[in-house]
Structure formats: C-alpha cells, structure tokens
Amino acid sequence: MIPRAGVVRTRDTIDWPLLIAVLLIALVGVVNLYSATSVAKGGLADLYVTQIYWLVAGGIAAVAVAAIDYRHFERLAYVIYGGGILLLLLVFILGRDIHGAARWIDIGGKQRGFRFQPSEFMKIILALSLAKYLHDDPKVPVGPSGGGRTLKDLIVPAVLAGIPFALVAKQPDLGTALILAGIFVSIMALGKMRWKSLVTLVLGLAAFSYVAWEYVLHDCQKRRVTSFSNPELDIRGANWHSHHARVAIGNGGLFGSGYMKGTQNHYLFLPEQQSDFPFPVFAEDWGLIGAVVMIGLYAFVVLWGLKIASQAKDRFGAALAVGISAMIFWHAFFNIGMVTGVLPVVGVPLPLFSYGGSSVTTVLIGVGLLMNVSMRRHTFA
Numbered sequence: 001m002i003p004r005a006g007v008v009r010t011r012d013t014i015d016w017p018l019l020i021a022v023l024l025i026a027l028v029g030v031v032n033l034y035s036a037t038s039v040a041k042g043g044l045a046d047l048y049v050t051q052i053y054w055l056v057a058g059g060i061a062a063v064a065v066a067a068i069d070y071r072h073f074e075r076l077a078y079v080i081y082g083g084g085i086l087l088l089l090l091v092f093i094l095g096r097d098i099h100g101a102a103r104w105i106d107i108g109g110k111q112r113g114f115r116f117q118p119s120e121f122m123k124i125i126l127a128l129s130l131a132k133y134l135h136d137d138p139k140v141p142v143g144p145s146g147g148g149r150t151l152k153d154l155i156v157p158a159v160l161a162g163i164p165f166a167l168v169a170k171q172p173d174l175g176t177a178l179i180l181a182g183i184f185v186s187i188m189a190l191g192k193m194r195w196k197s198l199v200t201l202v203l204g205l206a207a208f209s210y211v212a213w214e215y216v217l218h219d220c221q222k223r224r225v226t227s228f229s230n231p232e233l234d235i236r237g238a239n240w241h242s243h244h245a246r247v248a249i250g251n252g253g254l255f256g257s258g259y260m261k262g263t264q265n266h267y268l269f270l271p272e273q274q275s276d277f278p279f280p281v282f283a284e285d286w287g288l289i290g291a292v293v294m295i296g297l298y299a300f301v302v303l304w305g306l307k308i309a310s311q312a313k314d315r316f317g318a319a320l321a322v323g324i325s326a327m328i329f330w331h332a333f334f335n336i337g338m339v340t341g342v343l344p345v346v347g348v349p350l351p352l353f354s355y356g357g358s359s360v361t362t363v364l365i366g367v368g369l370l371m372n373v374s375m376r377r378h379t380f381a
Contacts, residue, residue, distance in 0.1 A: 015308070015374040021301050022352065022367050026055055028294065029278070029353040035260045036273040036281040047274055047355050055352075058361040062368030070372045074316045077132035081160070084125040087118035088167040095171075103171050117358035119168045119176045124366055126180055127323025129160050130187045135316035149193045151200060157188060169212070175348035179330050186326030187319050244270050245339040248280035249291070256287030274355040276347055279339050298332040298351070301325075308374045317373040324366040331363075 033048040073080070087105070096104045096115060104115040133156060161184035169177040193201070248264035251257060262284035264270050270277050283291040305325030312318040328351050335350040337343035349356055351363045 013375040015304075015371050018301065018304050018308075018367070018370060018374065021297055021304070022364075025294075025297050025301070026352045028282075029350075030055070032278055032282045032285070032353065033274060033355055035262070035285055036265060036270075036278055038260050039266055050357075051355055051360065054357040054360045055364070057357075058364030061361060062364040062371070065365050065368035066371040066375065068372070070317060070320065070369060070376060071314075073128055073320075073369075074132055074135060077128040081125055081129040084118065084122045085163060085167070088122060088164060091118055091167075091171060103173055114357065117356075119164075119171070119173055120356075120358040120362040121365075122164045122168065123176070123179055123183060123327050124324070124362055124369070126161060126164060126183055127187065127320055127327065127366075130157055130184065131316050131319035131323060133157050133160065134187070134190065134319045135314070149197065151197045154188065154193075154197075154201070157184065173347070175334065175346035178334065178346060179327065179348065182330035183323050183326050186329075187323045190319055190322060242338065242341050242345055245277055245280040246341050248284040249340065252284040252287040252291070254288050256283075256285050256290055259285050261285065275349060276335070276345075276354065277339055278353050278355075279336055279350055282353075294353075295332075295336065298328065302329045302332075305370050308370055308377075311377050312373050313377050317376065321370055321373045324370050327366055328363065 030048055030051055033051055037047050091103060091105060094105050096106050103117050103119060105118065106115045137153075137156075161180060165177050165180050165184075168180060244264050248262060248270060251263060257263070260266075262281060264284060265273055265281045270280060273281050279291070279294075282294065302325050305321055305328065309318045309321035309325065312321055331348055331351045334343060334346060334348040335354070338345045338348070349359045352360060
C-alpha cells in the first residue's frame with residue numbers, strides 16, 4: 001500500500017496550470033478538427049477520431065517521459081541525436097513522397113500500418129542535444145571586449161543544429177527547418193555573445209540565406225516567398241491558401257459565424273484545413289474573441305515553460321525547457337503568421353490543433369519533458 005503522504009507529494013508536484021492549458025488546446029483542437037472536416041469526403045471526415053487516438057498515444061508517451069528523471073535523457077542525448085540523424089537519412093531511402101516531398105516513413109505497410117515524420121521528433125532531439133552541450137560546457141568566456149561567447153564557442157552547437165537543418169531542408173521541408181533554426185537560436189541565447197561575434201554571425205547568416213535562396217530552395221518555395229510581397233497577385237495560384245485564410249478570418253468578425261457555419265470551410269475554399277490551416281476555420285467559427293483566447297492559451301504555455309526554465313535546478317533542465325518552449329512558440333508564430341498574411345506560407349502545423357500523429361506526439365513528449373523539469377525542481381537529489 002502506498003503511503004498517503006507519498007501520494008499527496010506526487011500530486012502536488014504535478015504542474016497543473018501547464019497540464020490544464022495543454023488539455024484545453026487539445027480539446028478545442030479536436031472540436032475544431034471536426035468542424036474543419038465536417039464537409040469532407042472519404043477518410044478526411046473521420047480524422048478527428050484518429051486525432052483522438054494520437055492524443056491518447058501522445059499522452060501515454062508524455063506520462064512515460066515525465067516519470068523518468070530528465071537527467072537520464074541528458075546522459076543519452078548524443079546517442080538519441082545519432083538515432084535521429086539516422087532516421088532523417090533513411091527518409092531519402094525509404095521515404096514516402098507526398099505532394100512532392102519525401103518526409104514520411106511507412107511502418108507496417110500502407111493499408112494497416114502508419115507513417116511517421118522523423119523531422120518532427122528531431123525538434124525534441126535537437127533541444128536535448130543542445131541542452132546537453134550547454135550542460136557540459138556552461139562557461140561563458142571572458143575577454144577584453146567585455147566577455148561572452150565567441151564564434152568558436154558556437155561551432156559545436158552550430159554543427160549539431162546544421163546537420164538536421166540541411167537534411168530537413170533537402171526533403172524539402174522549409175517550415176520544419178525554420179523551427180529547428182528557431183530552437184537553436186533560442187537555446188543559444190542563454191549564453192552571452194561578444195558584439196563582434198554577434199555582428200559576424202548576422203553577416204554570415206545573411207550570406208547563408210543568399211546561398212540557400214540560390215541553390216537550396218525549390219521553385220515552389222521561392223514562389224511562396226515572392227508572392228508574399230504582393231498578396232493580391234496570383235490569387236488562384238501561389239496566394240490561394242493565404243487569400244482564403246484571410247477571408248475566413250475576416251468573415252468571422254468579432255463573435256464568429258457559429259460552429260460549423262464558416263463559408264470558406266463549408267465550400268472547400270480552404271486547402272489543407274485539417275493540417276496547415278485549422279486556425280482560419282476556428283477564427284471564422286468563433287470570431288476574433290475566440291482567436292484571441294486561443295493565442296492567449298499558446299502564450300500562456302510558452303511563458304509558463306520559460307518560468308519552468310527559470311526555476312530549473314540545473315543548466316540542462318533550464319536549456320531543455322527553453323528549447324521545448326521555443327518549439328511551441330515558433331510553431332504558433334509561423335502558423336498564425338502565415339494564415340494571417342504576416343508571413344509567407346511555409347507549411348508549419350499549429351501545436352495540438354493541426355491534424356498529424358507525428359506532430360501531436362512530438363508536442364506531447366515535449367510537454368512531458370516540461371512537466372519533468374517542473375516536477376524535479378521539488379524532488380531534485
């Protein structure tokens with residue numbers, strides 16, 4: 001029999017605000033997915049049921065991750081990183097091509113099995129490996145310029161982030177590559193940098209962007225960026241997605257058109273409404289007020305994650321919490337930015353809102369790690 005005091009201590013260490021916020025986002029996401037696919041034909045109409053299955057599976061994974069002391073993940077971080085890189089390489093051999101991109105690996109066959117996207121899990125893996133690096137090398141060099149990290153100190157973490165970034169961009173998956181870059185920048189911001197090094201880094205990134213534009217990005221990706229500068233141009237082509245997303249959001253007004261009454265979704269004007277564009281469906285159904293509430297929930301989760309980082313008992317836990325929070329932030333930032341026309345369309349899912357088993361599982365594992373760091377601040381030995 002478990003002592004009552006032990007049960008109380010375990011219950012009290014659970015981060016209830018984080019758990020409740022995540023459950024609310026997931027619940028609203030399922031309700032919205034039902035609306036988004038209500039007029040769809042074929043298997044799309046049942047996607048909300050599959051999403052529930054993935055949420056349950058992801059929840060089990062999150063509980064398992066939260067139950068294991070996160071310091072064990074620190075010891076295995078580089079081994080896990082190697083496995084993640086291997087999976088990204090296997091995509092080019094075994095990957096399934098969908099819409100011109102090979103990002104998925106089929107497990108168990110196409111009929112009875114499922115497919116998963118290794119690049120999604122690489123986000124968590126990158127956060128683990130960068131946190132491991134900072135844990136092993138926490139010093140901030142001091143020099144005549146006032147102290148801070150130099151470019152030399154960024155070589156190892158840049159390589160850790162650069163390898164998966166290049167492999168993911170090659171698939172091609174620009175959106176996920178940008179998320180990986182965002183995680184890298186967010187975690188490395190924990191350490192000071194010398195001003196000269198920072199200026200050199202910015203110039204280097206500018207040069208890299210030019211090379212990527214000329215030799216890495218595909219024509220379809222370039223069209224998305226160039227069409228972004230003139231949103232009213234080529235509405236029936238490159239700007240179709242963003243145009244109808246903005247129309248849906250505008251139709252919602254202040255209070256919304258009503259649940260499952262959005263015209264842009266009902267008449268199938270919104271493409272990929274279940275994955276890349278669920279937020280316009282929600283905004284048209286529930287209006288500006290509903291949209292602001294959802295954005296507020298995401299902001300709460302991110303800020304709460306940073307609070308967990310600030311209270312972590314060691315550098316690895318702090319860096320890991322920052323990385324997970326950054327992953328959620330950049331996902332929400334890019335997705336909501338692209339559907340509102342503020343950013344180009346890059347195909348980034350909205351955490352726990354967009355349909356997708358790999359995405360849902362990855363986010364919930366990340367939440368489990370956040371919960372882990374939060375709980376261990378009370379029981380650190």
